[in-house]
Amino acid sequence: MIRFDNVSKTYPKQNRPALDNVSLEIEKGEFVFLVGSSGSGKSTFLRLVLREERPSTGEVHVLGKDLAKLSNWKVPQMRRQLGTVFQDFRLLPNKTVGQNVAFALEVIGKSKSVINKVVPEVLELVGLADKQGRMPGELSGGEQQRVAIARAFVNRPMLLIADEPTGNLDPQNSVGIMKLLHRINQTGTTVLMATHDQEIVDQMRKRVIELDKGHLVRDQSRGVYGYQH
Amino acid sequence: MRAQFVMSEIGVGLRRNLTMTIAVIVSVALSLALAGAAILLNDQVGNMRGYWDSKVEVSVYFCNKTDVTANIPGSNCAGGPATGPQMAAVQATLEKSGLVDQIYSETQEQNLQIFKQEQPNNPLLADVTAAGMESSFMIKLKDPQKYDEISGMVGGMPGVNTVQDQNEVLKPLFNLLNGAQVVAWTIMAIMLGVTMLLVVNTVRVSAFSRKRETGIMRLVGASNFYVQMPFIAEAAFAAVVGAALASGMLMAGKYLLVDHFLSKQISLINFIGWGPVFQVMPLILVIGVGMSSIAAFLTLRKYLRV
Numbered sequence: 001m002i003r004f005d006n007v008s009k010t011y012p013k014q015n016r017p018a019l020d021n022v023s024l025e026i027e028k029g030e031f032v033f034l035v036g037s038s039g040s041g042k043s044t045f046l047r048l049v050l051r052e053e054r055p056s057t058g059e060v061h062v063l064g065k066d067l068a069k070l071s072n073w074k075v076p077q078m079r080r081q082l083g084t085v086f087q088d089f090r091l092l093p094n095k096t097v098g099q100n101v102a103f104a105l106e107v108i109g110k111s112k113s114v115i116n117k118v119v120p121e122v123l124e125l126v127g128l129a130d131k132q133g134r135m136p137g138e139l140s141g142g143e144q145q146r147v148a149i150a151r152a153f154v155n156r157p158m159l160l161i162a163d164e165p166t167g168n169l170d171p172q173n174s175v176g177i178m179k180l181l182h183r184i185n186q187t188g189t190t191v192l193m194a195t196h197d198q199e200i201v202d203q204m205r206k207r208v209i210e211l212d213k214g215h216l217v218r219d220q221s222r223g224v225y226g227y228q229h
Numbered sequence: 230m231r232a233q234f235v236m237s238e239i240g241v242g243l244r245r246n247l248t249m250t251i252a253v254i255v256s257v258a259l260s261l262a263l264a265g266a267a268i269l270l271n272d273q274v275g276n277m278r279g280y281w282d283s284k285v286e287v288s289v290y291f292c293n294k295t296d297v298t299a300n301i302p303g304s305n306c307a308g309g310p311a312t313g314p315q316m317a318a319v320q321a322t323l324e325k326s327g328l329v330d331q332i333y334s335e336t337q338e339q340n341l342q343i344f345k346q347e348q349p350n351n352p353l354l355a356d357v358t359a360a361g362m363e364s365s366f367m368i369k370l371k372d373p374q375k376y377d378e379i380s381g382m383v384g385g386m387p388g389v390n391t392v393q394d395q396n397e398v399l400k401p402l403f404n405l406l407n408g409a410q411v412v413a414w415t416i417m418a419i420m421l422g423v424t425m426l427l428v429v430n431t432v433r434v435s436a437f438s439r440k441r442e443t444g445i446m447r448l449v450g451a452s453n454f455y456v457q458m459p460f461i462a463e464a465a466f467a468a469v470v471g472a473a474l475a476s477g478m479l480m481a482g483k484y485l486l487v488d489h490f491l492s493k494q495i496s497l498i499n500f501i502g503w504g505p506v507f508q509v510m511p512l513i514l515v516i517g518v519g520m521s522s523i524a525a526f527l528t529l530r531k532y533l534r535v
Contacts, residue, residue, distance in 0.1 A: 050448075072453075073452070073453065076447075076450040076451060076452045076453065077450065078450070079447070079448065079449065079450035080449065080450030081450075082450075084448045084449075090441065090444065090445060090448075092441060092442060092445070103442075103445065104445070104449040106234045107234075107445075107446045107449060107451035107455055107456075108449060108450055108451055108452075108455070109455070151445075151449070152449075155449070155450075
């Protein structure tokens, strides 16, 4: 699903590489936490997977494709097979919940009949069937994040990337979001989640990849947030 | 691709950015109107060149009674008004030279008629008689540039008052028109440059104000074309409106300025008709739409990368 082979990334005018010789593989259907302090290279890792950046050296394979060999105009096709969720939800404030989810389908040219069918389905999945006509501003943070997940998942992607999805949420809402991501994972979608939330990582007992100053310092199945000292 | 969705996105973009859109439309309209006017002026000058080139190039004026008494330096009128044999000698010299294509002989009487026709309101007209006019030869040269040779050949012959190069007479007019053309092209180039900058800036502001939308579009895998199209279409739409306004300005200019003003003031010049005006319209539309689409496209390459 995702394979990094000796990947390093150095940004221009930076001495220290953001990622330094990272190699790892994430299999289909896995649920993986990416942890590490700020500046550890988590964001760079995710940006490389999304091909918003290219590695300085090494190879990144996503969904079986070598991203270095993927031409620019094929990138959108690749991204349609990925879903992405962010800490700040990134909803369009002037569109309703239903329109926000539909937007993701409209801009890839899906027909109106398909949209009318799948949008209510996915809103049902995230537990917002009754909120389709509401504006994002009227919803709680947890509900907004559910809308964002619905939008990311509406194409039934093979891989869901979540960058601190619970970062703006209280513990109770965070648990709800984690349950939802777990359910999505059980449908066969690989989930890669970057997080700072120690409690969640410790509870879920999933694979944990830890980065520190660009180095891969830990890759542990059924791990916890930090080493138990 | 869903046309309805794209159209609504374009509408949202144009309305959100209304003041800038208006600025672009006005700027496009002015620069295209100038472009059109410059092209039409070019046509006009070309027309006139062709018209005058096909006409007489050199005039030989013969002495009349008045010239004898006036005794203008450089003329050969001391011997009295030109006689028939003197005129015949000039004609023979011209024909022998091999430089002349055609000679039109005009008598004093004919020249009086021409004068009356061309300047019916001239206050001198009442006092002018045929004897006050000069007889003349209107000469068409094989090579219009050989004026000097003709002038040297017959300028000193008895009975010849003056030899005039008509192109010399028209030179100030053509100089004026050429100058006007240079000015029009220069202003047009500056205006087109300003319009380009304005389009670039408008698209940049538009792209910036919709960063959220375009960011989401890219994330969910909308193609570059789909992401960029609304912006390019916005710029193209503004250009179409601008081109329409410019066409209106050109038509108004042709109708009000040329047909109802200039052509009444200056009867000598054969002004261009509606044909060239209608030919210029699609041209400025293509220039306008092409220019702003390309400006938009190049801007987006920089601001909406994948």
